[in-house]
Amino acid sequence: MSNKTSIKGGEFVIKETAYTDIFIPEEFDEEAQMIRQTCLDFLDAEVLNKLDRIDAQEEGLMQSLLDKSGELGMLGVSIPEEYGGFGKNFNTSMLVADAVGGGFSFAVALSAHTGIGTLPILYYGNAEQKAKYIPKLGTGEWKAAYCLTEPNSGSDANSGRTSAKLNAEGTHYLINGQKMWITNGGFAYIYIVFAKIDDDKNLTAFIVEKDFGGITMNPEEHKLGIKGSSTRQVFFNDCPVPIENMLSERENGFKIAVNILNIGRIKLGAATIGSARSVISTAVNYANERVQFNLPISKFGAIRYKLAEMATRLFATESAAYRAGQNIDDAYDSLVAGGMDEAKAKLKSVEQFAIECAIIKVWCSEMLDYVVDEGVQIYGGMGYSAEAPMERAYRDSRINRIFEGTNEVNRLLVVDMLLKRAMKGELDLMGPAQAVAGELMSIPDFGEEDDTPFTAEKKIIANLKKAGLLVAGAAVQKLMMTLSKEQEILMNIADVIGYVYVAESVLLRAEKLYHTRGEESAALAIDMARVYLYSTIDKVNVAAKEALYSFGEGDELNMMLVGIRRFTKAAPFNVKEARQRIARKLVEENKYCF
Numbered sequence: 159m160s161n162k163t164s165i166k167g168g169e170f171v172i173k174e175t176a177y178t179d180i181f182i183p184e185e186f187d188e189e190a191q192m193i194r195q196t197c198l199d200f201l202d203a204e205v206l207n208k209l210d211r212i213d214a215q216e217e218g219l220m221q222s223l224l225d226k227s228g229e230l231g232m233l234g235v236s237i238p239e240e241y242g243g244f245g246k247n248f249n250t251s252m253l254v255a256d257a258v259g260g261g262f263s264f265a266v267a268l269s270a271h272t273g274i275g276t277l278p279i280l281y282y283g284n285a286e287q288k289a290k291y292i293p294k295l296g297t298g299e300w301k302a303a304y305c306l307t308e309p310n311s312g313s314d315a316n317s318g319r320t321s322a323k324l325n326a327e328g329t330h331y332l333i334n335g336q337k338m339w340i341t342n343g344g345f346a347y348i349y350i351v352f353a354k355i356d357d358d359k360n361l362t363a364f365i366v367e368k369d370f371g372g373i374t375m376n377p378e379e380h381k382l383g384i385k386g387s388s389t390r391q392v393f394f395n396d397c398p399v400p401i402e403n404m405l406s407e408r409e410n411g412f413k414i415a416v417n418i419l420n421i422g423r424i425k426l427g428a429a430t431i432g433s434a435r436s437v438i439s440t441a442v443n444y445a446n447e448r449v450q451f452n453l454p455i456s457k458f459g460a461i462r463y464k465l466a467e468m469a470t471r472l473f474a475t476e477s478a479a480y481r482a483g484q485n486i487d488d489a490y491d492s493l494v495a496g497g498m499d500e501a502k503a504k505l506k507s508v509e510q511f512a513i514e515c516a517i518i519k520v521w522c523s524e525m526l527d528y529v530v531d532e533g534v535q536i537y538g539g540m541g542y543s544a545e546a547p548m549e550r551a552y553r554d555s556r557i558n559r560i561f562e563g564t565n566e567v568n569r570l571l572v573v574d575m576l577l578k579r580a581m582k583g584e585l586d587l588m589g590p591a592q593a594v595a596g597e598l599m600s601i602p603d604f605g606e607e608d609d610t611p612f613t614a615e616k617k618i619i620a621n622l623k624k625a626g627l628l629v630a631g632a633a634v635q636k637l638m639m640t641l642s643k644e645q646e647i648l649m650n651i652a653d654v655i656g657y658v659y660v661a662e663s664v665l666l667r668a669e670k671l672y673h674t675r676g677e678e679s680a681a682l683a684i685d686m687a688r689v690y691l692y693s694t695i696d697k698v699n700v701a702a703k704e705a706l707y708s709f710g711e712g713d714e715l716n717m718m719l720v721g722i723r724r725f726t727k728a729a730p731f732n733v734k735e736a737r738q739r740i741a742r743k744l745v746e747e748n749k750y751c752f
């Protein structure tokens with residue numbers, strides 16, 4: 159680790175990363191693989207054979223599954239050993255989210271409990287609170303829920319109306335209000351509740367036990383998907399919460415909510431990876447078995463295209479997720495080495511990579527939606543049948559673009575956080591943006607012909623980053639203070655940044671595999687990296703042009719468009735052949751195999 163370059167969050171926008179500085183999932187050690195296998199075995203033995211019963215919300219079933227997973231240690235992976243957990247690093251907890259991700263509603267219940275339910279106490283609780291709650295949450299004896307959203311306060315989470323008033327004796331806060339869409343609401347014992355004390359501007363967080371009293375709830379919501387996940391409206395009616403159950407400080411609740419959601423976002427990404435892996439395996443298997451026109455449909459180019467594209471998008475987003483996960487671990491190690499308290503360092507390290515967390519949430523959830531949609535299509539009519547596996551996968555995937563911050567809100571955040579870091583001087587965006595603007599005035603550098611592996615692809619990535627800087631720099635200059643209201647342009651910029659991050663991540667993974675395992679073994683990873691990269695070029699081209707058209711004018715616009723053309727130019731690459739090679743491997747292996 160010590161000889162690695164220290165990487166800052168968001169810096170990828172202006173800097174090149176060396177393949178030696180990223181972690182790839184192929185590098186997980188034997189212990190991490192064993193933890194993963196334990197989770198996969200648990201799903202096989204306990205969850206996947208009960209999906210209908212889970213979705214029917216059979217009384218007590220989800221709780222008993224959480225209890226069993228607790229006995230296996232699955233709920234305590236990121237809990238420190240002093241509280242009875244395993245104290246594993248961030249990327250190992252990502253691997254667990256990934257492994258459990260194929261568990262449909264069970265995955266949602268588990269991740270709400272271990273993530274947004276448990277982590278506020280682990281990272282913001284005082285010693286007494288941690289000692290009282292964490293061991294029981296780690297085993298699953300107490301199950302947790304997170305109560306932020308209200309009927310009139312969703313994306314605008316700090317606008318909640320739930321109130322907390324100190325009682326006359328000064329011993330308890332009385333909480334009153336209505337929370338909505340509360341995952342695990344029906345069976346949780348611990349609720350992390352966000353409320354406003356008196357006329358405070360910001361929320362305060364409280365640890366609420368069900369037995370405190372004053373808690374009622376509506377029946378289960380009828381949902382499009384994740385039907386087995388308990389989702390309730392929870393009402394607090396003079397719910398008395400002892401003053402010692404305030405989490406952190408008064409008015410620190412919104413910060414807690416935001417920071418915990420950063421972790422939730424990247425973990426949600428990891429969960430979609432596990433889900434996509436199993437959907438692709440199911441789809442490949444069906445494509446090999448289903449015969450039409452005397453041939454398995456997996457022989458048809460149209461189907462092979464889908465299989466290859468599903469695998470490519472999964473492989474690419476997975477590369478980004480574990481790259482960022484390791485960045486978080488490295489940042490944590492260096493903060494702790496610098497003397498920071500462990501809980502604080504956990505939060506700080508994730509906060510540093512909040513831009514990457516938001517990108518991973520968006521790109522992974524959209525990857526899974528693509529994968530399940532094509533999964534249904536490969537199944538044809540059977541894709542539409544509730545008797546076959548794709549229907550549930552299709553419905554269950556959809557929520558990922560909505561919770562943990564909608565994808566619109568996360569796209570806005572990506573750009574907002576980048577610009578704020580630039581304004582604070584933490585990230586030099588304007589220097590490189592001005593350099594790109596200057597480059598437009600000069601004669602293009604065609605460079606030396608260089609056929610060293612990955613040189614051409616790296617040049618493309620560098621150019622795509624320039625395209626992003628060109629658009630973002632021009633938008634900031636032209637629109638100044640009104641840019642924050644120009645959401646269409648912000649979405650365009652977020653698209654450029656997100657696609658480039660994922661494309662660079664998969665390319666670095668392929669490069670690392672090439673150098674560590676040899677050309678032959680890395681061949682399909684290289685194919686997937688190139689396929690993703692080539693579609694990224696077009697996506698960046700469109701997003702950049704759309705943005706420029708909306709605020710550019712005259713000669714200046716023309717010059718910028720010339721720049722975009724220059725920065726999105728690449729030598730032809732036969733994506734069809736590459737996808738054929740990827741599909742051939744999937745079809746031969748009869749599963750997702752990368």
Ligand SMILES: Cc1cc2nc3c(=O)[nH]c(=O)nc-3n(C[C@H](O)[C@H](O)[C@H](O)COP(=O)(O)OP(=O)(O)OC[C@H]3O[C@@H](n4cnc5c(N)ncnc54)[C@H](O)[C@@H]3O)c2cc1C
Pocket residue numbers: 270303304305306307311312313314338339340341342381389557560561562563564565566567570645
């Ligand atoms: C099944 C399920 C489980 C959930 N679990 C929990 C839980 O356990 N705990 C919890 O606290 N919450 C939970 N939620 C709530 C979830 O986080 C919210 O639904 C989500 O944050 C969106 O809020 P909203 O539904 O009020 O939508 P709104 O905020 O009303 O958004 C509606 C639309 O407007 C867009 N929009 C909103 N604001 C902006 C803006 N500024 N700019 C551009 N577009 C915008 C959104 O992207 C969206 O497309 C859950 C929701 C569901 C459906």
